[in-house]
Amino acid sequence: MGRYVGHALAWWLLGAVLGLLLGGATSFGQQYLPDGLRPFANSNSGWTLLAFVVTAVCTRWRSARRWWIAAGLGLVVFHTLLQGYVIVSTLRGFPDSYGPGDFYFAVATLAGPVIGLAGFAWRSASGALRAAGVAVVAAVMIGDGIWGLLRVVESTGWLYWVLSIVIGVGILAWVVLRRLDRPRDRVLAVALTAIGAATFTLLFAAI
Numbered sequence: 001m002g003r004y005v006g007h008a009l010a011w012w013l014l015g016a017v018l019g020l021l022l023g024g025a026t027s028f029g030q031q032y033l034p035d036g037l038r039p040f041a042n043s044n045s046g047w048t049l050l051a052f053v054v055t056a057v058c059t060r061w062r063s064a065r066r067w068w069i070a071a072g073l074g075l076v077v078f079h080t081l082l083q084g085y086v087i088v089s090t091l092r093g094f095p096d097s098y099g100p101g102d103f104y105f106a107v108a109t110l111a112g113p114v115i116g117l118a119g120f121a122w123r124s125a126s127g128a129l130r131a132a133g134v135a136v137v138a139a140v141m142i143g144d145g146i147w148g149l150l151r152v153v154e155s156t157g158w159l160y161w162v163l164s165i166v167i168g169v170g171i172l173a174w175v176v177l178r179r180l181d182r183p184r185d186r187v188l189a190v191a192l193t194a195i196g197a198a199t200f201t202l203l204f205a206a207i
Helices: 002-032 035-042 044-058 067-091 103-121 127-151 159-178 183-206
Strands: none
Touching (some): 002 035, 002 044, 002 067, 035 044, 044 067, 044 103, 044 127, 044 159, 127 159, 127 183
16 A cells, blocks of 8 residues: 555645646747637636646556545646646736635635546546546536627637637547447437536536
8 A cells, every 4th residue: 555655645735736737838829829728728628638648647647546546636737737827827927816715715625526536537448437437528618608698708809719619529439439439428418418517507507
């Protein structure tokens, strides 16, 4: 068990470093990306996609392939993405804050482990787990895209939100067609994505 704890601490430390770097980069992205793509640098879907990619890549290694390591990694990466954004933005003269009591602190705390488990499930031997894992990231991408088109399109433009939906649908379609063999797993992936996207859109529309 001690070996696994050591592995976990090493992966969580790496996740923190990557999260701070990528989060800091989103601060610059918010200013320098083309106008239509700037929402990526300050959106639920953008940070979710980054956290998912980090955990999915890290859990390729055997030493990271424990569900609790992946869940912790997702938590650490999501929090440090947001903290990196705040630190760099503040240093650049755009004061921001992040900590307990902040809405996105709660979001990162709740969503981070789920995103980590989704990245872990990406290579699961179970089709049902792969279906559930892809549904998490696809639902956020699609749901956030729909929310953006409904709520902030006048101030941000439509391009990124449409692209977010396309990415979510594309990831889902690729997994359904290429990585799931049983029809029931394919139906599960599509159904969970639809439910998740609708829930996401309604929840954030109500906030």
